[in-house]
Amino acid sequence: MTVRRPAHEPAEPLEERLRKLEKINRALMGRVERSTDFSGNGFSLFQTAIVLEGQVSARTSDLKRTLEDLSDAYARLEDARDDAEEAKQNLTSAIEAVSEGFALFNDAEELVMCNTPFRALLPDIETRLAPGTPFPRIAEFFSQSRHLVLDQHRSPEAWRAARIDLFRKPHAAFIQKLSQDRWIQVSNKKTDTGATVVFQTDITDIVRAERLRRERELDEQSKILQATLDHLPQGICMFASDLRLKAWNHRFIDLLSLPLRLVTPLASFERIWEWAGKSVFVHDGAGVAAVSGWLRAPSADLDSIELGKSDGSILSVSGNVMPDGGIVVSFADVTEERRASAALREAKETLEQRVEERTAELTREVIERRAIEVELIKARDTAEELTKSKTRFLAAASHDVLQPLNAARIFLSLLGGTGLDLRQQHFAGKVDKAFGSVEEVLGTLLDISRYDSGSVEANIVPLSVAEILTTLAAEFQPLADQKQLRLRCMPSGLYGLSDARLLRQIIQNLVSNAVRYTTRGGVLVGARRRGGMISVEVWDTGPGIPADKRDFIFEEFRRLNQDVPDTPKGAGLGLAIVRRIARLLDHPIAVRSVIGRGSCFSIELPLCAPPRRVEHKASAERLPVDLASFTAIVIENDLAILEGMMELLQERGMRAIPAVSIGEALETLQSLEKTPDLIIADYHLDQGTGTDAIAAIRRAAGHAIPAIAVTADQTAKVQAEIRKDHIAYLRKPIKTGDLFALIRKVIAE
Template sequence: MIEHLTDPSDSLDRQNEKLRKIAEALMRRVEESTNASGAAYAQFQRAAVLEQEVRARTDDLERALELLNDSNARLAQANKETEAARADLANAIETVQEGFALFNRDEELVLCNSRFGMHIPDIQEQLNPGLRFAEYVELVSQSGFLSLPETMTPGDWAKSRLDRHADDHVVFNVRLSGNRWSQVSEHRTPDGGTVILQTDVTDIMRIERQERDRILDDKARLIRATLEHIDQGVCIFDNKHRMIGWNTRASELLAIPITQFQMGTRFETLSNRLGDNISFQKGITEADLLDWVSRPTYRRPLQFQMHRGRSKILSVFAQEMPDRGFVISFTDVTAERKSAEALYEAKEMLEQRVASRTMELADALNEAERANASKSRFVAAASHDLLQPLSAAKLYVASLGSGLDKDTAQTVAAKAESALNSVEHILEALLDISKLDSGRAKAHLSTVSVGELFLQMEDAFKPVAQAKGLNLRFVDTKALVTSDASYLRRILQNLLSNAIRYTETGKVLVGVRHRKNAIALEVWDTGIGIASDHRDVVFHEFQRLHSDASAAEGMGLGLAIVERACGLLQHPIHLFSEVGKGTGFSVEIPLARAKPEVSLCSSVVQKPNSNVLGNTVALLIENDENLRGALTMTIESWGVEVLECESESEAIGLLREIGILPDFVVADYQLNNGKTGTDAMRALTDEFGHLPGCIISANRSQELVQQCKQAKLPLFYKPIDPQLLKSTLEASVAHGI
């Protein structure tokens, strides 16, 4: 602009002058305009300052953005790592073999694997995160795959499940359709959440049930074997008249194909199948039998005879069981009846020939007849005495199939065992009774617990008394007496049998009265009583108060045996009776101070010993296969490993082969080829050194007793007492004998 105000062609002085004038003019203008431009300058300064602040703030903002971007990058990395960890957790949970689910502290489902709820597929799709625990329980309770007991509703199950959820730790089994089982485990987490594990335990439950079924099958086979072993035909019916048990002998005796004996067959149906082939005897008809079966009140035992076909004669005995079911047994008595008829015909023939013979021949014939009749009646009386405990055992065994619980079933089985032990004792007593007449009988005195004797008699006679409607009561006692245990048991058994037989109503009471140095064992009844002129006669052989009584009611040997046994033992016996009011018998027995050597009553539960027989080995030498199998089963039930052998040579060969010596040896005395158990024990000792052992035998000779005593071997008589054998094994193992 200044260039345009000066002329280049002017002289230098002229140009300088113009420039001075221009400068002065500008200076004046500036001086004149100073006040007006101050505000603008101030605005300029503020703008400059603001620009600096904006630039500083921009720098700060850029640094904040850089920090934010860095934080976002780290957050993204953390999220990535979290997602990876979650994926790893999900993969780990998915590899778990059980169903897994996690609920948070607010009872909401957080996560679960694919196996969770796999056994209830109809609700599995609804098991998603966010599902509340109560909703989960409701879904399960309504699932069609949940198998509930008949008495439980889905609502009941859901309430029970929620009640269990309140506990910190819960474990229970759930039954599902298709006979499958799932075990549910529920645990609390430290933050209040809930972890649920579902495990398929179907195989475990099946194995457990198979084992339980096997045990039940073993028991059923044992009962079945018992029924098949007896010669009587037996049919067992429940309280709805449905068949629940039978044996092959029943099919044979009734001539009904065994295929028609089926579980659940009603008695009326079975009765119709008999048809016209059966005819009833002794004043009873088929209608009477059906009326007895359908009677709503207590049924008294029913006994009668019936004919099958033209020749077969069956004795029938029907008796009610405690659960209102009943047992009917059939006994083939054809041979006995034919023998009786043959004897009668022979008697008639002999009577015709006696007339033509001499008196000496007649006397000899009469003597033979009396001896034969006495023998038959003695056998009948012995059979009757054996039927008492056998009947009790049959009733107890029959009741085992009526759905008893475990404890009750064990008690009933113990009572059945006690009754069978009574049979064993009776058989032993009969051997001793036979010695009474020969003069060879000897009393073996020992300390006897009267209380244990009472318990055994109660088990044997209470079912018989209850069947007759009598109240049989034993007064508990701790008295210890000196007597022969076998004969004393026989005395009390005959007195009880006699009291029950002649008492129609009322009760039978058994107890003791204490004397100075003795007790009086007394049996009182409310029966018919004994007239004074009959009190001596009742102790004679084959004498009965009712001459028209049947053979099944005894042959009058009971009191005769009692009197002879009391005479042998020197136990005075007294009789008290009043006609129409009852009878009492009292036997005086001296007291004893020592404790009983052997328990009389097998039904008394003894405290189990510690398991000293675990991991022990027993060698069994028994030539009879059935007894060997039974003994093996019994000994193995005590936890003992049994080595079975048939002979001495087999036992030695087995021990050489396995290189293991047994902890105990059980050897039968009578082996094959003239060998004995004592010979086997000597051979084993020569080969392997001393081995603890015992001898079992049915031989009761003094020679065998002396043999075992010299060899220091315990002797057990057959039938073998398992508890006594077990105690001997425990003592031997515990003391290292």
């Protein structure tokens, strides 16, 4: 009877057992043959026959059992082969049913099997994917496929080497572009036995949908930038490196009286400027030619050129070169300013002529001269008042100017955390860098306007020079390390009289310029005593400053070394800020420089004795704050910024409650089960201020809830109003890192 083995018993032991039984059978038969002795007499033969009969009977029984065992072993082996074949067929069917590309490699990196979707992704190498092919060979087939799209600077050999390296890792995944704008995600993972499983998933639809969504979001950012340009009083136009029009504002069209058919995206500069030269600047061919020559080869920024229009008005034209090779051209109407200057010159010439012609009539001449001087003083006062009024307007309009930028930075920060691919991250980084440059320039211009309008007041107190210098050295050390520069700060125990915040801004700008324009060597920051004064000095080993340019560099939008390729581009406003703050603080500034060896910028402040130290009890170390358990009321009348703030807070796990006014915030407070942990309020609301809203919520809650006021107004008056009620101050445009650092600080305190 044949006994079937269990289905789970492996075939290899059965085959080994069969071989052992056959070996035993052969041994028994040989023993029987060797034990038979036909020599001797009849009796011995009879005895031998009897013994032989018994042995044959026993061996026959053993042989029968052996044959039965062999039959059973063969049956089990056949069953094992059938089960293995069935399992293999089931596995093959299951793999073929998978919609993703699947391939299995053994521990020797040889292909065991793969399904049809795996082979169909690259049809030109489908027939080469045979079992037993080593993976390096398959990687070579992939790299040579005409359906594989490689990066511009990546060779097939480099792709093959990188793919083999990823294959040999325990787990790896990457995204690969194919022809006809197809995309796949490739991942591989090693099993416990050393085999490797590779999956190839078609993600074309996902990539295309995500690309469309990103393009829509970038289009929204472009609209915000356009709105910002339209708020500027100057006419602005931006050209790409090929002199094709990229962006412009309405003021640009109005000042040049351009027909709308000419001002279209990608319109050529030659066509626009040719029309302007023939229709607007008919009588100023030299100025038109000068601007045309610069725009065709803009190696450096264009200083202001004044062009006369056909209607008698005067436009000031200036240009800047952008890092990507594009240019920005601005137009400003300076007609009234030039007319006022001409009137002053004419009055002066008339006055001198009258003095020479009417010497004899001294008394009457003095009276007339005094009358003219009074008129000149009035005209000067009027001009100064107009300038101050313009400056005050610019400072007051800072909120409206920075609101769109604030919304853009918030949504750009949210965009960065949505899982962008490498190409989208690259574009988002470019947009972020562009917004950072706009933010820096606008912020600096607003700072200049505040200093010119006299709205900044200095708070002169005794301060430690060492604290400012060591802090700035630590901040700039990473940038110096990146440029392989030695940044040293000399220790000093001197104390001086100044405004800590304003003095820090001066030294910060000086150190920033030193690190920016120094390509080798180092930067030294220190302070020394000079009589009753302290000289704070910043030394560098940069290119040096010519003697005739040492006053030039303190003017707005003035920069040196723009023809050096590796020199970073700045706005040219840092030293202009330094000069204004130094005048406000009455701190003299000096510049020493040797061409090719370096420069030294120094600022002097009065020396004083160290202030009395007040002993404070050491506060307990603050524990990290988990924002996920906190609730915040956000009050903002700009719905776009309110949406962005809500997304930022909720992304960090906080519960955010929106409100657009004080009344809505108070109504929301009544519906809450518990008082909020934090208040974030914009300072400029439609009715009242952010500090009014915070005070009202605190009164309604019955205790001082931690609060932050957000504003673009940087005047000392507004900052003092915010901080006097124990409210934290946050400057617009908001940076995500600064926002959450301040939130943690306020909540912890």
